[in-house]
Amino acid sequence: MILLYAAFGDSLVMTMYRAYIHQPLENFANNYTAYFLLLPESIVLGTAVLLLVLDLIKPNRDSLKAPVVAIVGTLISLSMVYYTQYLTSRYFNPALGQYWGGLETIDPFSLFLKSIAFLGVIFAILMSIKTRLPRKHTGEYYSLLLFATVAMTFVVSSSDVLAIWIMTEFVSLTSYIIVAFNKHEPRSVEGGLKYLLLGAISSAFMLYGFSILYGYTGTTNLYVMKTILIQSAEQVTNPIFVLAIGMFMVGIGFKLAIAPFHTWAPDAFEGAPLPVAAFIAVTPKIAVVAVFLRVFLLGLANVAVIWVPMMIGCAILSMVIGNLFAIRQNNIKRFLAYSGVAQMGFVLMGLCAAGVQSQSDPNAAIKSLGYNAMLNYMVIYAIMTLGAFLIANVVKFHTGSEDFRAYRGLFQRAPASALTMMVCLLSLAGIPPTLGFSAKFFVFAAAIAKEMWLLVIVGALMSVIAVFYYLRWIWVMFLVEPEDSTLILPSRLHRLSMILPIWLLAFAYVPFPFVGGTIAKWIYDYAAGAYFLTINVYFGS
Amino acid sequence: MDETAANAINQTSQTGANWIVNNYGSYYAAYGIVLWFIFGAIAVGLIAIFLAKWLAPSDPYPAKRSTYECSEPPVGSAWVKFNIRYYFFALLFLIFDAEVVFFYPWATVFHDLKTPHLSEFQTIITLGFPIFGEMLVFLFLLLLGWVYAWRKGYLTWD
Numbered sequence: 001m002i003l004l005y006a007a008f009g010d011s012l013v014m015t016m017y018r019a020y021i022h023q024p025l026e027n028f029a030n031n032y033t034a035y036f037l038l039l040p041e042s043i044v045l046g047t048a049v050l051l052l053v054l055d056l057i058k059p060n061r062d063s064l065k066a067p068v069v070a071i072v073g074t075l076i077s078l079s080m081v082y083y084t085q086y087l088t089s090r091y092f093n094p095a096l097g098q099y100w101g102g103l104e105t106i107d108p109f110s111l112f113l114k115s116i117a118f119l120g121v122i123f124a125i126l127m128s129i130k131t132r133l134p135r136k137h138t139g140e141y142y143s144l145l146l147f148a149t150v151a152m153t154f155v156v157s158s159s160d161v162l163a164i165w166i167m168t169e170f171v172s173l174t175s176y177i178i179v180a181f182n183k184h185e186p187r188s189v190e191g192g193l194k195y196l197l198l199g200a201i202s203s204a205f206m207l208y209g210f211s212i213l214y215g216y217t218g219t220t221n222l223y224v225m226k227t228i229l230i231q232s233a234e235q236v237t238n239p240i241f242v243l244a245i246g247m248f249m250v251g252i253g254f255k256l257a258i259a260p261f262h263t264w265a266p267d268a269f270e271g272a273p274l275p276v277a278a279f280i281a282v283t284p285k286i287a288v289v290a291v292f293l294r295v296f297l298l299g300l301a302n303v304a305v306i307w308v309p310m311m312i313g314c315a316i317l318s319m320v321i322g323n324l325f326a327i328r329q330n331n332i333k334r335f336l337a338y339s340g341v342a343q344m345g346f347v348l349m350g351l352c353a354a355g356v357q358s359q360s361d362p363n364a365a366i367k368s369l370g371y372n373a374m375l376n377y378m379v380i381y382a383i384m385t386l387g388a389f390l391i392a393n394v395v396k397f398h399t400g401s402e403d404f405r406a407y408r409g410l411f412q413r414a415p416a417s418a419l420t421m422m423v424c425l426l427s428l429a430g431i432p433p434t435l436g437f438s439a440k441f442f443v444f445a446a447a448i449a450k451e452m453w454l455l456v457i458v459g460a461l462m463s464v465i466a467v468f469y470y471l472r473w474i475w476v477m478f479l480v481e482p483e484d485s486t487l488i489l490p491s492r493l494h495r496l497s498m499i500l501p502i503w504l505l506a507f508a509y510v511p512f513p514f515v516g517g518t519i520a521k522w523i524y525d526y527a528a529g530a531y532f533l534t535i536n537v538y539f540g541s
Numbered sequence: 542m543d544e545t546a547a548n549a550i551n552q553t554s555q556t557g558a559n560w561i562v563n564n565y566g567s568y569y570a571a572y573g574i575v576l577w578f579i580f581g582a583i584a585v586g587l588i589a590i591f592l593a594k595w596l597a598p599s600d601p602y603p604a605k606r607s608t609y610e611c612s613e614p615p616v617g618s619a620w621v622k623f624n625i626r627y628y629f630f631a632l633l634f635l636i637f638d639a640e641v642v643f644f645y646p647w648a649t650v651f652h653d654l655k656t657p658h659l660s661e662f663q664t665i666i667t668l669g670f671p672i673f674g675e676m677l678v679f680l681f682l683l684l685l686g687w688v689y690a691w692r693k694g695y696l697t698w699d
Contacts, residue, residue, distance in 0.1 A: 049682070049685060052689060053685070056692050056693075
């Protein structure tokens with residue numbers, strides 16, 4: 001199939017379709033058979049299945065075969081994401097975009113988030129190569145990672161609440177298994193069980209919220225839902241929406257680990273193998289943020305009066321609880337879990353700002369600064385969190401510890417690792433010369449433009465606290481004498497994978513010679529291009 | 542999806558909104574029939590119990606009051622830890638259960654496959670093969686799961 005594509009390109013496929021259907025291509029694109037737009041997903045799915053089959057035929061436990069196959073498959077899918085983008089822009093009216101009866105929407109937004117999800121899983125696989133996992137199940141491990149990725153790529157393009165629910169469940173089910181992957185360690189099983197129980201309850205909440213929305217609007221499609229809510233504008237203050245959106249917020253809040261619903265995150269992170277912790281810290285959050293954006297800025301855009309206050313509450317609680325609890329954490333994984341809770345508070349700040357728009361222009365929300373700032377923040381959050389986990393993985397591999405004490409004098413033992421960690425932590429704190437500053441800057445700018453002073457003040461105060469606890473880890477790495485001063489020599493793989501976060505984060509504001517522009521600007525422009533459709537062209541309104 | 546289907550969806554969406562606005566009361570009233578079903582279900586259960594009590598002669602003796610009247614005598618409590626392998630078998634059984642549940646509606650739709658605007662040949666090419674292929678993929682994934690469990694030795698009891 002891939003070879004066919006490589007040889008003949010898209011022209012062959014298009015000629016085939018044109019020959020059999022004497023209709024304009026735009027009509028056909030809305031048919032149920034536009035499979036070629038699912039190329040990224042199908043290749044990842046195929047790789048996952050291939051890994052299972054390879055494991056069946058010849059279980060080769062310690063070889064590099066499984067991770068290499070997984071990475072190659074993911075890279076091909078990543079290139080197919082861009083190929084799909086090219087196909088849709090060339091052959092289809094981009095204003096269409098809903099396929100399979102409105103179940104999935106292939107638009108720049110979903111393709112953008114898919115590419116970040118693929119980057120996240122590639123990093124997770126790279127980290128897993130040297131990690132000690134149960135030997136009997138190594139093949140399953142990589143295929144589960146890829147199955148989770150498939151589900152995420154479907155989530156980010158879902159425009160129907162049922163598709164969203166089923167695919168978030170798929171993400172969660174695979175995540176429960178890989179969190180409890182070290183099944184002989186009580187910690188791992190405990191984390192997995194907590195994740196499973198709270199996750200199951202949250203899914204029930206989310207489904208109940210969706211069922212109320214369906215009962216009110218009579219549709220599961222978010223585009224139709226928006227149309228109906230515009231038409232019945234006088235009823236949007238109906239208290240039933242408080243119930244429905246509240247239920248949905250509880251459900252999806254658990255998945256995103258925002259503040260009142262974050263309790264599973266530190267335990268699950270602590271119990272999970274390190275690469276898995278890195279994986280669930282980044283990629284499911286990207287998928288869930290996509291759900292947030294689609295449901296709130298598309299389906300429920302007209303009900304912003306109800307959800308924006310809830311969102312502001314969650315954002316403030318996330319920033320306060322995440323930052324205050326992160327201060328005392330001495331385990332790197334728990335620390336990064338709480339830091340993730342706090343970072344999600346800043347992401348929600350962008351969503352709050354994007355929600356406050358005039359309702360006359362349906363595109364106002366996705367053209368707003370808040371929307372761009374939020375996506376920009378997600379990319380940068382992914383880079384810096386993956387970078388921090390990368391170094392945690394190196395330290396864990398060489399010292400066997402995830403504790404604060406293992407980081408004493410890391411600069412003397414492993415200078416490059418300590419520098420990478422410093423850049424990632426400074427970036428998480430939002431200190432200017434790093435890329436993290438760009439993320440925080442745009443989010444604050446969006447909130448200030450909408451005059452959300454409470455959010456801005458709490459956010460600013462909490463950023464100061466954040467600087468304190470990120471600097472605490474930097475202090476222990478650079479200014480404390482190590483207990484054991486043997487040198488740590490990271491393997492070549494680890495050294496290679498350290499290059500990316502260092503370059504992206506530390507030199508974000510250095511303009512490139514000959515090319516022009518900086519990394520910060522490129523990422524922002526890339527995020528700003530990832531709009532989704534807010535007007536329903538195909539179903540007509 | 543073709544034009545008529547799009548129009549149908551369009552119409553339902555518009556009438557859906559009007560319907561809610563106009564008949565807001567009858568929307569909840571429609572749940573009345575569900576209430577009647579619940580009452581009916583409870584009534585049938587109660588009638589069966591009381592009818593049995595009224596008609597059947599009552600003659601309890603120890604063997605009759607045990608859990609299985611004509612089988613092994615029960616030993617111990619039912620609240621015991623039991624082997625996790627039962628769950629493997631239950632899951633593997635579910636594979637085939639799900640298969641059957643999906644096959645029936647698929648088969649009925651596939652049997653009456655018709656599209657306006659398209660000839661029979663075009664329908665087969667553009668819808669028939671893809672829909673058949675989808676089911677083959679589904680079947681393949683299920684069978685793969687079963688073969689996986691088999692080859693990994695989860696079907697043996699040791």
